[in-house]
Amino acid sequence: QEQLVESGGGVVQPGRSLRLSCATSGFTFNTYGMHWVRQAPGKGLEWVAAISYIGNGNNKYYADSVKGRFTISRDNSKNTLFLQMNSLRAEDTALYYCARDLGYCTTTSCHDLGGWFDPWGQGTLVSVSS
Amino acid sequence: EVVLTQSPGTLSLSPGERATLSCRASQSVGSNYLAWFQRKPGQAPRLLIYGASTRATGIPDRFSGSGSGTDFTLTISRLEPDDFAVYFCQQYGPSLLFTFGQGTKLEIK
Numbered sequence: 001q002e003q004l005v006e007s008g009g010g011v012v013q014p015g016r017s018l019r020l021s022c023a024t025s026g027f028t029f030n031t032y033g034m035h036w037v038r039q040a041p042g043k044g045l046e047w048v049a050a051i052s053y054i055g056n057g058n059n060k061y062y063a064d065s066v067k068g069r070f071t072i073s074r075d076n077s078k079n080t081l082f083l084q085m086n087s088l089r090a091e092d093t094a095l096y097y098c099a100r101d102l103g104y105c106t107t108t109s110c111h112d113l114g115g116w117f118d119p120w121g122q123g124t125l126v127s128v129s130s
Numbered sequence: 131e132v133v134l135t136q137s138p139g140t141l142s143l144s145p146g147e148r149a150t151l152s153c154r155a156s157q158s159v160g161s162n163y164l165a166w167f168q169r170k171p172g173q174a175p176r177l178l179i180y181g182a183s184t185r186a187t188g189i190p191d192r193f194s195g196s197g198s199g200t201d202f203t204l205t206i207s208r209l210e211p212d213d214f215a216v217y218f219c220q221q222y223g224p225s226l227l228f229t230f231g232q233g234t235k236l237e238i239k
Contacts, residue, residue: 004174035228045218045230061226097175104163104224114224116165118177118186 002026002119004098009124012088022081022098022121030076033101033112036083037120038094046094049083050101052112061113066092088128095123132157132221136231142239149206151234153219158199163223166195166204169233170215178217179204206236214238 008020022034036048049072052059060072071084081098099117103110133156143149153164162182167175177186179195182202192207206213219231 037228037230044232045220047228047230050226050228099175102180111224114163114222114226116163116177116180116222117175117220118180120167120174120176122172122174 004121006124020083029079040094134231
C-alpha cells in the first residue's frame with residue numbers, strides 16, 4: 001500500500017525555522033518526483049515546491065511565495081522527503097501536504113514532474129504566531 | 131498563471147441524486163491536464179479523475195469527468211452517503227505551474 005506520512009509541524013514564532021518530513025512507503029521512492037502543497041485557513045490549496053528524482057534531487061522548483069526561504073530535499077536511502085522552512089511568516093500558517101507526482105510522457109520522452117498527484121499524505125499543521 | 135474557479139461553492143443534495151461540479155480555467159488547460167480530488171476532514175486527498183476524464187484506479191464508475199479547454203465538470207451520478215465531502219480540481223502539466231480550485235463542498239440536504 002502506497003503511503004505518505006507527514007510530520008514536523010507545530011507552533012513556531014515568526015522568523016524561526018521548522019523542518020517538515022514526509023515518510024513514504026509502498027513504492028520505489030527514488031523513481032518519482034515529489035511535491036509539497038499547503039492550505040492556509042480559509043484559503044485554497046497552494047503548490048509550494050517540487051523536487052525531481054533525476055540528478056540526485058538537484059532539480060528543485062518553488063512557488064514565488066517561498067523562494068529563498070524554503071528548501072525541498074530528499075533522502076532516497078530513507079524514502080523521505082523534507083521541507084526546510086526558514087524565516088517563517090504568519091502567512092505560512094497552513095496544513096502542509098506532501099504528494100507524489102505520477103509524471104507524464106510525450107511521444108519522445110518521459111518526465112517525472114508535471115503529472116497528476118497521487119497519493120497524498122494527511123498533512124501536518126504549521127502555525128506561525130508570536 | 132491559470133486560475134481555476136469552482137462552482138458552486140456549496141452544493142446541497144440528497145443521497146441518490148446527481149451532482150454536477152464545475153471547474154472553469156482562466157485560460158485553456160493544455161492536453162486536458164486537469165485532475166479532480168475528494169477530500170474529507172483528517173484524511174489525505176483522494177485522486178478521482180486525471181486527464182480530465184480518466185478515472186483513477188479503484189474509483190467507482192458513478193464518478194465521471196468531462197470537459198476540455200477551459201470548462202471541466204465532475205459528475206457523480208448517484209450520490210452515496212460516503213460521497214459527501216469537499217471536491218477540488220487541479221491543473222498540472224509540463225509548465226510545472228500547478229494550480230488548484232478553491233473547492234466545492236458537497237453536503238447532505
